[in-house]
Amino acid sequence: xxxxxxxxxxxxxxxxxxxxxxxxxxxxxxxxxxxxxxxxxxxxxxxxxxxxxxxxxxxxxxxxxxxxxxxxxxxxxxxxxxxxxxxxxxxxxxxxxxxxxxxxxxxxxxxxxxxxxxxxxxxxxxxxxxxxxxxxxxxxxxxxxxxxxxxxxxxxxxxxxxxxxxxxxxxxxxxxxxxxxxxxxxxxxxxxxxxxxxxxxxxxxxxxxxxxxxxxxxxxxxxxxxxxxxxxxxxxxxxxxxxxxxxxxxxxxxxxxxxxxxxxxxxxxxxxxxxxxxxxxxxxxxxxxxxxxxxxxxxxxxxxxxxxxxxxxxxxxxxxxxxxxxxxxxxxxxxxxxxxxxxxxxxxxxxxxxxxxxxxxxxxxxxxxxxxxxxxxxxxxxxxxxxxxxxxxxxxxxxxxxxxxxxxxxxxxxxxxxxxxxxxxxxxxxxxxxxxxxxxxxxxxxxxxxxxxxxxxxxxxxxxxxxxxxxxxxxxxxxxxxxxxxxxxxxxxxxxxxxxxxxxxxxxxxxxxxxxxxxxxxxxxxxxxxxxxxxxxxxxxxxxxxxxxxxxxxxxxxxxxxxxxxxxxxxxxxxxxxxxxxxxxxxxxxxxxxxxxxxxxxxxxxxxxxxxxxxxxxxxxxxxxxxxxxxxxxxxxxxxxxxxxxxxxxxxxxxxxxxxxxxxxxxxxxxxxxxxxxxxxxxxxxxxxxxxxxxxxxxxxxxxxxxxxxxxxxxxxxxxxxxxxxxxxxxxxxxxxxxxxxxxxxxxxxxxxxxxxxxxxxxxxxxxxxxxxxxxxxxxxxxxxxxxxxxxxxxxxxxxxxxxxxxxxxxxxxxxxxxxxxxxxxxx
RNA sequence: GCUGGAGUGGCGGAACGGUAUACGCGUCGGUCUCAAAAACCGAUAUCUUAACGGGUGUGUGGGUUCGAGUCCCACCUCCAGCACCA
Numbered sequence: 001x002x003x004x005x006x007x008x009x010x011x012x013x014x015x016x017x018x019x020x021x022x023x024x025x026x027x028x029x030x031x032x033x034x035x036x037x038x039x040x041x042x043x044x045x046x047x048x049x050x051x052x053x054x055x056x057x058x059x060x061x062x063x064x065x066x067x068x069x070x071x072x073x074x075x076x077x078x079x080x081x082x083x084x085x086x087x088x089x090x091x092x093x094x095x096x097x098x099x100x101x102x103x104x105x106x107x108x109x110x111x112x113x114x115x116x117x118x119x120x121x122x123x124x125x126x127x128x129x130x131x132x133x134x135x136x137x138x139x140x141x142x143x144x145x146x147x148x149x150x151x152x153x154x155x156x157x158x159x160x161x162x163x164x165x166x167x168x169x170x171x172x173x174x175x176x177x178x179x180x181x182x183x184x185x186x187x188x189x190x191x192x193x194x195x196x197x198x199x200x201x202x203x204x205x206x207x208x209x210x211x212x213x214x215x216x217x218x219x220x221x222x223x224x225x226x227x228x229x230x231x232x233x234x235x236x237x238x239x240x241x242x243x244x245x246x247x248x249x250x251x252x253x254x255x256x257x258x259x260x261x262x263x264x265x266x267x268x269x270x271x272x273x274x275x276x277x278x279x280x281x282x283x284x285x286x287x288x289x290x291x292x293x294x295x296x297x298x299x300x301x302x303x304x305x306x307x308x309x310x311x312x313x314x315x316x317x318x319x320x321x322x323x324x325x326x327x328x329x330x331x332x333x334x335x336x337x338x339x340x341x342x343x344x345x346x347x348x349x350x351x352x353x354x355x356x357x358x359x360x361x362x363x364x365x366x367x368x369x370x371x372x373x374x375x376x377x378x379x380x381x382x383x384x385x386x387x388x389x390x391x392x393x394x395x396x397x398x399x400x401x402x403x404x405x406x407x408x409x410x411x412x413x414x415x416x417x418x419x420x421x422x423x424x425x426x427x428x429x430x431x432x433x434x435x436x437x438x439x440x441x442x443x444x445x446x447x448x449x450x451x452x453x454x455x456x457x458x459x460x461x462x463x464x465x466x467x468x469x470x471x472x473x474x475x476x477x478x479x480x481x482x483x484x485x486x487x488x489x490x491x492x493x494x495x496x497x498x499x500x501x502x503x504x505x506x507x508x509x510x511x512x513x514x515x516x517x518x519x520x521x522x523x524x525x526x527x528x529x530x531x532x533x534x535x536x537x538x539x540x541x542x543x544x545x546x547x548x549x550x551x552x553x554x555x556x557x558x559x560x561x562x563x564x565x566x567x568x569x570x571x572x573x574x575x576x577x578x579x580x581x582x583x584x585x586x587x588x589x590x591x592x593x594x595x596x597x598x599x600x601x602x603x604x605x606x607x608x609x610x611x612x613x614x615x616x617x618x619x620x621x622x623x624x625x626x627x628x629x630x631x632x633x634x635x636x637x638x639x640x641x642x643x644x645x646x647x648x649x650x651x652x653x654x655x656x657x658x659x660x661x662x663x664x665x666x667x668x669x670x671x672x673x674x675x676x677x678x679x680x681x682x683x684x685x686x687x688x689x690x691x692x693x694x695x696x697x698x699x700x701x702x703x704x705x706x707x708x709x710x711x712x713x714x715x716x717x718x719x720x721x722x723x724x725x726x727x728x729x730x731x732x733x734x735x736x737x738x739x740x741x742x743x744x745x746x747x748x749x750x751x752x753x754x755x756x757x758x759x760x761x762x763x764x765x766x767x768x769x770x771x772x773x774x775x776x777x778x779x780x781x782x783x784x785x786x787x788x789x790x791x792x793x794x795x796x797x798x799x800x801x802x803x804x805x806x807x808x809x810x811x812x813x814x815x816x817x818x819x820x821x822x823x824x825x826x827x828x
Numbered sequence: 829g830c831u832g833g834a835g836u837g838g839c840g841g842a843a844c845g846g847u848a849u850a851c852g853c854g855u856c857g858g859u860c861u862c863a864a865a866a867a868c869c870g871a872u873a874u875c876u877u878a879a880c881g882g883g884u885g886u887g888u889g890g891g892u893u894c895g896a897g898u899c900c901c902a903c904c905u906c907c908a909g910c911a912c913c914a
Binding site (some may be wrong): 336342619640691746774781 | 832833854913
């Protein structure tokens with residue numbers, strides 16, 4: 001009897017109930033027992049689970065189940081990243097409360113996850129919108145405030161006009177909001193920031209320790225943090241007390257700096273142009289820049305617009321007067337907001353100088369074609385070379401000159417060696433309702449005062465008006481806003497912004513270690529036992545956002561003395577997208593395949609197996625209904641083998657002496673399969689090759705001939721092989737594996753607790769091996785030869801072969817190379 | 829432009845420097861059937877040959893090696909991220 005649709009329902013329900021009822025996957029801290037923490041990026045509960053979730057969580061589940069069978073104490077928790085805008089949008093659209101909507105979605109999501117048979121410790125389930133969770137958000141925020149790592153400042157911020165809220169730099173993708181894709185504008189606002197830049201150096205440095213992270217994620221974070229070595233150089237303004245500090249990564253080119261350019265927002269701009277003939281022009285330029293959005297200013301045709309300020313500065317190394325300009329390509333946020341321009345050796349400066357007819361001096365000569373001259377250059381020379389026109393530094397290679405000149409200037413106090421970062425502090429206040437309230441109080445007398453710990457949590461009021469029209473909804477709830485100052489007791493006002501949801505997800509992996517602690521953020525000892533996460537799995541879209549923030553939080557929490565690790569995630573796997581017809585599955589494209597439908601037709605096990613088999617986990621996965629059916633067929637073949645060929649009545653061990661050639665072959669295949677699957681798992685979770693190895697064993701079982709020899713003995717080998725298939729499949733297709741294990745009469749325990757099968761290297765050793773023979777690099781024959789045979793044995797065998805002789809044909813044999821048990825290579 | 833990654837049958841994809849294309853899908857042929865489906869068995873890189881066999885094949889061009897998909901150099905294409913970051 002094949003495995004039918006009815007069997008699917010019966011079997012999957014049965015075992016899901018069994019796992020839940022017996023709490024098979026409950027994790028308990030057991031000192032002395034080796035732990036393994038598997039974690040997937042928890043979902044935003046938007047409704048039912050989709051194929052992306054299925055793929056992500058199936059990968060994690062196979063790892064969890066595999067590690068469990070290998071004897072590890074596995075922690076595999078699940079929860080919900082439950083604060084965020086979609087709940088508010090649902091509230092606006094349907095009039096439901098964000099809380100009701102969210103908890104309903106969580107219920108659906110939970111049901112969907114259970115139907116996939118994932119091995120979660122449901123006792124640790126949490127949602128970030130639970131008061132019991134976000135209370136600790138607030139506690140962490142206050143700790144940051146106390147350490148000076150949370151602060152409020154007014155400055156230009158990214159504002160999404162469609163979401164009506166501020167955004168962090170990391171949430172702006174190509175000038176657009178990461179969530180709604182609308183263009184982001186700049187606004188001057190007073191906002192809360194977390195000082196992630198306090199950890200710039202550590203965040204960069206510790207990337208080196210993350211050897212099991214994908215290189216592209218490391219590269220992306222490196223780029224994002226963006227450490228630049230160089231020098232700050234002081235340009236005295238002629239006829240004034242002011243000094244313009246510029247940052248450059250090319251101090252070697254200082255003798256070629258022929259002008260200085262300021263960002264339009266630079267504080268000196270107005271002052272320098274005051275009273276000069278340029279004043280009106282400068283003012284117009286500054287205003288134009290201010291009214292152009294940053295993304296427009298930075299994209300566009302990249303033509304270099306600028307205007308002369310009317311002022312001159314002095315190049316500190318040669319005393320020359322250099323004009324001070326304003327340029328729209330200079331950013332106030334980076335470096336010092338001012339640059340020294342070396343048009344001969346920087347392409348942007350080159351373009352600007354040509355546009356505005358500014359002078360150029362060559363200071364790095366091209367060693368390949370000496371004699372660079374400004375009027376013959378069509379673009380800047382940015383490669384390495386030798387210094388010229390640089391006084392006492394002439395003739396020095398420029399890489400060497402970078403250090404020398406910077407140090408020389410530091411000595412002369414005209415500059416200093418410096419480092420600048422691309423990373424900015426993290427803006428976390430949001431003018432939205434569905435988030436954790438920022439636990440701060442504004443008092444006219446005492447200023448900004450944190451809510452005392454014993455008054456936490458600051459609960460989100462249930463009845464805030466949610467209109468989506470802008471302004472923090474909490475500001476409209478009088479009872480929420482009005483409060484007493486914890487310091488002086490006078491009337492005060494609460495902060496009405498909420499925290500960015502990335503705050504919530506930056507430490508949830510620590511909370512899982514002790515999910516329901518109501519006395520502390522988590523127990524230190526429990527976290528010490530479970531952390532770090534051994535294997536983290538999630539989408540590449542969080543390469544910077546969530547993964548950078550979590551690294552920052554972990555370092556902060558470590559510095560609070562609560563966590564014992566420097567990094568939260570030891571290994572990271574970023575799973576590929578699920579595609580259909582070459583496009584990412586999405587509701588808007590209308591190409592989604594509903595996991596529920598697949599499950600009801602083929603079962604969760606088939607779905608799991610297909611997703612794991614069709615592509616390596618990191619690669620994109622093209623949805624293929626025919627492939628799905630292929631996996632369904634395979635599960636059925638195994639099922640039939642257990643039903644029809646497995647004999648539970650036969651027990652006992654096979655003895656080698658009774659084995660005939662077929663038996664030996666089957667034993668060999670069985671051991672080879674265990675070895676291959678184990679290696680595929682240990683060598684980076686290559687599920688596709690792991691499954692193919694099980695298929696190879698299954699093919700061998702189907703070919704195994706029982707009729708030729710002692711029947712009882714045959715059943716022993718056959719049983720053993722079939723048991724091995726079931727055990728090897730257990731992490732991949734857990735429901736049928738449990739059922740088949742039971743069908744095979746193994747009723748004493750869940751297959752999840754049965755050890756991973758081990759293999760015998762000796763069983764993989766055969767008496768003879770097949771070797772190939774090459775003549776001049778081309779394969780000319782194949783031989784069955786005794787194992788470990790050397791040249792004296794092989795030479796006569798090989799040279800007796802007609803196929804080989806044909807290609808030697810009387811020529812002299814120059815070399816006879818033997819690679820033991822692999823091949824013979826003859827050179828003639 | 830910079831950074832990271834990838835180019836292998838009709839398709840998804842395998843290959844410690846050692847017989848390229850495992851495994852699966854698809855296709856073709858067969859068994860079973862009145863027939864079909866399902867299931868099972870077999871074939872399946874390409875050119876050439878009646879066949880044995882031979883030639884060519886892992887994006888392109890070189891190199892190292894007895895031997896290269898794999899290592900080295902140069903290049904092309906694609907994907908992803910960043911991008912006027914001084």
